[in-house]
Amino acid sequence: MQRNEILMVYGDDAESMTRALLERINLASFVPRTARIALKPNLVVAATAETGATTHPEIVRTIISYLREHDYGDVRIVESAWIGDSTQRGFKVNGYDRISTESGVPLVDVKQDEYLKKTAHGITMEISKTILETDFLINLPVLKGHCQTAMTCALKNMKGCLSDSSKRLFHKLGLHDPIAALNSIRSADLVIVDSLNGDLDFEEGGNPVQTNRMFAGLDSVLVDTYGASLMGFELADIPYITLAEEFGVGSTELATARIIELNSDASNTQLRPTGRVRELQRHTLPSSACSACYGNLIHALARLDERGLLIDLDQKLHIGQDYKGKSGCGLGIGSCTCGYTSHVAGCPPKAIEIVRFLERKISARHESDSIPGV
Ligand code: SF4
Structure with a gap:
């Protein structure tokens, strides 16, 4: 897979959709078997994926199966809920604790992790040691609305790799500059976006919009640029995307990107409107x-x-x-x-x-x- 490519798959079966993306990406052909791999879902609140807030657990379960089938031994799930909510509750509500028990893949609550201080573009932040020691980071954001940044996807999902005090600092600084700075220190090696039913407006869910799709890319900036277009935003609406491009994280060149659709969108909508x-x-x-x-x-x-x-x-x-x-x-x-x-x-x-x-x-x-x- 090339950095200027985005793979899109439609459907309502997260397991087969994730499998189709992984087969096409052919992860096993370029990630060494000894790599330390982290899966970074979005469990910002302790709410199920059906609310439009969190990453569907079938996606995580399928990636772990794929990695096990290809003899990857060092895999973990790394996440922290937003300030005031418990990551452990998020793991439990979404069945990640069961996935961990069944697969032997440990859950790392960033709130209880060690941190390393890093500075980029004048902003000093505490980042999870586990994340910084990861060789291959698979980011699993939900494409959804956000009350302060308009949209959240790959770049913003990295905020869950911070200590709570750094999250507070990010809000104080208005989110856009620090999100771009964080990604200039560590951004994902692969992004698989859960766009099955992300929320219209809020990261905590409540107004899911069924879109029945998932997409993947290697460049977090390109993935977010594409996600913004799917949600009807201009790049100017979400300043952290272009800032991340300026900081060298990736490219916003959607016009020259290859969007590869693995199937066509043929599923009739079954709305559960709220x-x-x-x-x-x-x-x-x-x-x-x-x-x-x-x-x-x-x-x-x-x-x-x-x-x-x-x-x-x-x-x-x-x-x-x-x-x-x-x-x-x-x-x-x-x-x-x-x-x-x-x-x-x-x-x-x-x-x-x-x-x-x-x-x-x-x-x-x-x-x-x-x-x-x-
Ligand atoms: S087949 Fe028609 S309804 Fe379905 S995606 Fe294409 S234009 Fe839309």
Whole structure:
């Protein structure tokens, strides 16, 4: 696998999806069997993966099976919950304690680990000794919203490798600079993103959006750049990504990246909408919409809402496979709706493409409203 590649797999079976990614990455061909390997999930709170907050345990279980099958002996799971919550509870609630017992892979609670002080770009921080002594770090973030940084994925998930006092410092410094600095000291060697049902707005979950996909890459900056586009963000919305690029962590060059889809998004969405997701759904007319397609639309609508534009969307949006081959009036999302008056192409289109398309439609409407007699 090359650093400018991202592998995408769709589906709702985390085990087979993880297996497909690992086989394609062919980890065993380039990671020495003696390597000390750390798996860094996201267990920021003691909540199950279904809430949209934490990494699905099947992903961790499957990676461990793969590593065992290929004779890797030194593997551990390393994580810390946010300040005020117990990592041990997070391990238990998500069944990581059972995975550890069954596989013999130890759980390392960073809150109880030793730390080494490191300084980068003028910021001194305490980082888990286990992480710094790791030869191959597999980061397993959840792609989801965040109330302070807009989005969290690979780069921000590394914050769980810090002491609680350094986490406090990061918040005091506004998160963006220190997150980029931390990744310039140690970033992941491989990122496998859980984007099965990450939360729309908050890292602690509660409004999961089912997108039924996972993706992987070697470059944390590229992975986050891609994740941002799937959630409908411009890079300017998430300053730590470009800062990390400036600090030499990786590249934001999505335009020249190779996005390799291992299968197509064919799963019909089975929504379990809560709160804000249900509100956003009111703007849609789904009919057999694939999960990633519909999830991207929900994220796009959330971005428009944050900018105060959703109120100006005066029609419902067609989306789904049942619109394929049909023609009609109105706006469509995805290639299936190419027979409608206007549509955003893509199968599935990224959320950022949907945002730009709808912004153009809304601004065109404003312009025609402002011309007298039109
Ligand atoms: S455009 Fe149609 S087939 Fe493609 S992802 Fe969207 S709903 Fe599915």
